[in-house]
Amino acid sequence: MAQNTWTGRLRPSEKTSFDSLTPAPGALCCVANTDAPQETLVYFVYLNSGAANTVFRIQPWSPKSGSKAFVFARNDRGDAITAVQRDGIVNQVLRISKGVDKSLPCEDVVYGFEHDVRPLFAPTGPPGSTVARRVDAHLMDHRGVLLSTDVLEELFVQLNTANKSAVLPTPTGARWGILLPDMSPAPGSMTLEVKPKWLLQSPDAPADAIRCRTCALQASRHRDAKGYICPLRLVGRDQRDIVPWVRASIVAHYKGPPDAVDEVVSRLLEYITTGDGQFLLQHLKVLQATLDPVGVLCRDSATDKIAFDRNLRLAMTLRDCSWFVNVPYATGSNITSKLADLDFKSAAKLHDWAQKEEELVKGNWYTRKDVADYRCGLAQD
Numbered sequence: 484m485a486q487n488t489w490t491g492r493l494r495p496s497e498k499t500s501f502d503s504l505t506p507a508p509g510a511l512c513c514v515a516n517t518d519a520p521q522e523t524l525v526y527f528v529y530l531n532s533g534a535a536n537t538v539f540r541i542q543p544w545s546p547k548s549g550s551k552a553f554v555f556a557r558n559d560r561g562d563a564i565t566a567v568q569r570d571g572i573v574n575q576v577l578r579i580s581k582g583v584d585k586s587l588p589c590e591d592v593v594y595g596f597e598h599d600v601r602p603l604f605a606p607t608g609p610p611g612s613t614v615a616r617r618v619d620a621h622l623m624d625h626r627g628v629l630l631s632t633d634v635l636e637e638l639f640v641q642l643n644t645a646n647k648s649a650v651l652p653t654p655t656g657a658r659w660g661i662l663l664p665d666m667s668p669a670p671g672s673m674t675l676e677v678k679p680k681w682l683l684q685s686p687d688a689p690a691d692a693i694r695c696r697t698c699a700l701q702a703s704r705h706r707d708a709k710g711y712i713c714p715l716r717l718v719g720r721d722q723r724d725i726v727p728w729v730r731a732s733i734v735a736h737y738k739g740p741p742d743a744v745d746e747v748v749s750r751l752l753e754y755i756t757t758g759d760g761q762f763l764l765q766h767l768k769v770l771q772a773t774l775d776p777v778g779v780l781c782r783d784s785a786t787d788k789i790a791f792d793r794n795l796r797l798a799m800t801l802r803d804c805s806w807f808v809n810v811p812y813a814t815g816s817n818i819t820s821k822l823a824d825l826d827f828k829s830a831a832k833l834h835d836w837a838q839k840e841e842e843l844v845k846g847n848w849y850t851r852k853d854v855a856d857y858r859c860g861l862a863q864d
């Protein structure tokens with residue numbers, strides 16, 4: 484990331500915050516600024532939010548932006564900060580934890596990503612996986628950034644503008660956020676966001692199950708089957724089987740030339756069933772199986788509880804990640820994809836997972852026939 488020659492000073496309160504919160508590797512800080520050069524100045528626009536996080540786009544600031552100007556800076560553990568050029572920043576988003584119960588703060592998410600999640604995608608792979616292609620290319624760099632109180636106050640203003648006032652805790656001091664590559668589609672392309680969920684059956688499911696863990700949960704929540712795809716079908720490799728879902732997913736967001744739709748559908752189909760996309764899904768499947776071989780309901784009989792819990796938390800992390808698939812419209816162009824929301828799940832959720840699984844089993848959601856048809860792929864697994 485190029486640096487500007489401008490060097491400023493942290494305010495005493497910002498310096499205290501930066502020193503008291505352990506900086507993640509390569510951490511930046513973000514402060515309000517007016518005297519730094521224009522090519523370092525940025526502002527924030529609300530993009531989207533999920534249950535646990537809120538995401539902002541970072542835009543180049545100009546006097547017409549209608550917002551305060553901010554600067555991202557490198558801090559060398561003194562009070563001096565050196566501005567970084569915004570060119571390396573404006574292609575990223577800022578993700579902030581809402582601080583909801585049982586979710587980890589951003590600094591722990593960055594630490595967990597580097598120390599626990601990233602190694603699972605190392606080119607050599609964990610035991611049992613055959614990694615001939617680089618699965619680590621599907622990971623997004625996570626960069627911790629310390630946000631000063633005035634940055635957090637401005638994010639509140641942006642949430643209000645977008646009518647999302649209730650989704651961030653009131654700023655009471657500096658906090659960490661995470662910079663991630665912006666996965667919004669570039670002109671001439673579209674991005675699909677898919678949650679691959681449980682790519683094989685739950686080890687706790689009964690032997691006479693007629694549906695998988697994800698379909699069983701869908702059924703227990705009486706969710707609509709429209710637009711849903713059973714995760715087992717995603718790793719089933721039968722192209723014909725997922726054509727209707729791929730076509731419907733494309734058509735819902737497609738803005739390219741009308742006569743190119745069929746080619747885009749067949750390119751995505753190939754990516755997901757035999758290409759890099761399938762390779763990544765198979766890798767996730769192996770990890771899910773390796774990290775949770777016996778199921779959460781066997782937790783009490785685990786001999787090494789610490790290892791059991793850590794592995795289960797990782798398996799659940801990989802069962803709840805999102806998959807951004809970018810599909811350019813130009814004929815024959817390459818599809819690329821990245822995994823998002825690989826936030827190491829909190830240990831505080833272990834009890835909830837056991838309870839969820841127990842409810843599925845006791846409610847007969849794996850076996851009962853009086854529910855909607857989710858076209859579960861279990862029969863062909």
Ligand SMILES: O=P(O)(O)O[C@@H]1[C@@H](OP(=O)(O)O)[C@H](OP(=O)(O)O)[C@H](O)[C@H](OP(=O)(O)O)[C@H]1OP(=O)(O)O
Nearest residue numbers: 533534535585586678700799802803828832836839
């Ligand atoms: O209950 P599940 O399996 O549907 O997964 C939850 C997700 O539901 P969905 O993917 O929409 O079906 C749920 O997603 P949404 O809030 O529905 O977008 C969360 O991701 C939740 O995790 P956490 O509580 O934020 O750590 C997820 O909970 P856990 O994966 O931690 O159990």
Ligand SMILES: Nc1ncnc2c1ncn2[C@@H]1O[C@H](COP(=O)(O)OP(=O)(O)OP(=O)(O)O)[C@@H](O)[C@H]1O
Nearest residue numbers: 531532533534535536538576663664665666667824
């Ligand atoms: N890197 C990114 N680039 C573009 N958009 C993103 C990015 N990360 C997240 N988003 C958007 O913001 C939304 C919420 O982000 P995210 O999935 O991180 O929230 P969450 O609270 O962790 O979700 P969940 O409810 O699944 O726990 C996503 O659904 C997506 O639309």
